[in-house]
Amino acid sequence: MGLELVSFVLCPYVQRAAIVLREKDVPHQVTYIDLEDPPDWFHAISPFGKVPLLRVGDQTLFESAIICEYLDEVYPPRLHPGDALERARHRAWAEFGASLLIDQYELVTARTEGRYRDKVDALRVKLERLEGVIDGEGPFFSGSVFRLVDATFAPFFMRHAVVAWLRPELGELLPARTRAWSHGLLSRPAVEGSVVADLRPRYLEYFEAKGGWLFKHGG
Ligand SMILES: N[C@@H](CCC(=O)N[C@@H](CS)C(=O)NCC(=O)O)C(=O)O
Incomplete structure (x- = not known):
């Protein structure tokens, strides 16, 4: 399933997800938006009106911690400790x-x-x-x-x-x-x-x- 990271260029929370994607070498596309003037489609899919979003097929994940945990569960190597x-x-x-x-x-x-x-x-x-x-x-x-x-x-x-x-x-x-x-x-x-x-x-x-x-x- 294709992954799309919806980003604002300076956002540190987006960067968390971007690091995890790179650590795991996961192919993905990045879409940048202007947070001062976000497009309508962004409001439609972002419950808090915030980035990052991770679009996974026709689903959209939000909140950087949740996105990072999802990526860690699905793509190796596991970054969280086993214990x-x-x-x-x-x-x-x-x-x-x-x-x-x-x-x-x-x-x-x-x-x-x-x-x-x-x-x-x-x-x-x-x-x-x-x-x-x-x-x-x-x-x-x-x-x-x-x-x-x-x-x-x-x-x-x-x-x-x-x-x-x-x-x-x-x-x-x-x-x-x-x-x-x-x-x-x-x-x-x-x-x-x-x-x-x-x-x-x-x-x-x-x-x-x-x-x-x-x-x-x-x-
Ligand atoms: N708790 C959120 C925080 C995300 C966040 O605050 N993103 C900022 C940009 S760095 C944002 O989208 N702000 C837009 C707004 O609050 O209107 C996460 O971890 O994903």
Whole structure:
């Protein structure tokens, strides 16, 4: 059955699915939409009005976590761990990764310095907590094997590298193990190839237009 990933070019949740498709070498088509002006057909098939969507034959899946789980069940190799408790732990931390994406969005769109600093502090606390649960040997979340949970965190780290390029103090928010994990993820071919080549300028341009304090006072 043909697979079609409905995408917005900058969306980190879409990128989760794009990474899993690449890790598993699954043939698929990508359809980009403009989220500011979505086509009618998109509203008709997206219950939350959000991307990603995965069209599988005449069915449409939504929610990135569900799409990733579906792909993992259907296409080898299995990325989730075999042990039920370990798998549940990975799912729980993937939820934590989803909350980091919301923090990151709020950080880049914060309109005042006070709000920006509050978001930096919130991110610092969460990243320190994450540091305590990831495998010490690395390079991935639970050691040497790339797992589904790694695919769910990579989009956060990719965008974090973009904003840290603009504002180096943000790069210092990553504690040592987390930093090594981020390097491991961002140098993975399936991760590198899961976004457009000019993600950085596009991301910066898109969020600068939203008036975030970070962009007016970068460096
Ligand atoms: N929980 C959703 C979040 C997806 C999401 O927030 N997508 C954004 C783009 S990155 C979106 O489509 N926003 C459109 C809107 O909210 O109107 C998932 O994991 O798939």
